[in-house]
Amino acid sequence: MATPGIDELAERLGIPLSDPDAVRRAFIHSSYFNENPTLVSGHNERLEFLGDAVVGLIVSQLLFERFPDEDEGFLTARRAALVNRDALATLALQLGLDRYLLLGRGETDAGGATRPSVLAATFEALAGAILLADGIDVSAAWLQPLFTERLLGPGEAGAHKSAKSRLQEWSQRTRHLKPFYELLETSGPPHEQLFRVAAILDGRQLGIGEGSSRQRAEERAAASALQQLQPVPPGGA
Structure with a gap:
């Protein structure tokens, strides 16, 4: 089974990755597991569930601290813009996460490695794996700079203001x-x-x-x- 180069991935993310097995599972799509049940022990959907909460928490805290005078409606809209499927898929591609994906043959033939839903799920699964392995501080050290950059990117500073x-x-x-x-x-x-x-x-x-x-x-x-x-x-x- 092809597996992610953990050292290379850690360098890309800018954080230590202390649990290679958890990180590898973050890239195992259910289609690969279904076709190769004897090669891997599971897939990434449970990690995706956890990572969704982690990303939401980190981004919510970032927005809460950066916009102290804004109301709930503004914060909710900004969070949705930052963590929706397409936004997370773009981040996954920019980080090169598609290179590490393990997909079944059918999913591969259907272009799964470029499908936004698959890429976004992989990003969230990786966030879940990092939380389990290294805790919330390491998760925040990875996610906060990523989303701060997008929050303050070209055109963002004046956009979406209430x-x-x-x-x-x-x-x-x-x-x-x-x-x-x-x-x-x-x-x-x-x-x-x-x-x-x-x-x-x-x-x-x-x-x-x-x-x-x-x-x-x-x-x-x-x-x-x-x-x-x-x-x-x-x-x-």
Whole structure:
């Protein structure tokens, strides 16, 4: 059985890999295992399950710390953009993980080594293997720089910003003030409340928003304020 060159892979990833067997399993597709049950003891799907959680945790912490003023909706959207199937498949190719894949003949003939779902699953399985072998600190040492680079890559620094962020950047740059949000009204039963919020800057009410949570209402109030302040560019410049 062809196996990954562990030293070469460790150099590519920039971290030590102390458990070669776990790393090798991360590259064994179920199609290979099904065709060669006597050659390998398992495939990578359980590691993929674990790695999905590891990647999500590391990226969530990265976003939480990098964007302290953003709400849950913004953080969720940014995480989804960073850890979706195509994004992880791109990372897998950039790291050369496709070179180590073990696929069954049918999967190989069908182009499995370039299939985004297979590549993304392999990336997650490798993350799971690294966690099991070397712990969360080594996992973070590998994953954090990878995703920080993508977070701050060309065009990313100003992309996907929430209306609240854009309004705050504009107000601090032009007025040297921060907007604040005043709760005007809460209505409806406890399980179905509606919040009404005003975005206020320098004593002036700039916009009003409503939503099922105060955070959503504030975001909509900020969006309304930005419309009133046109021609402020969408990116806050």
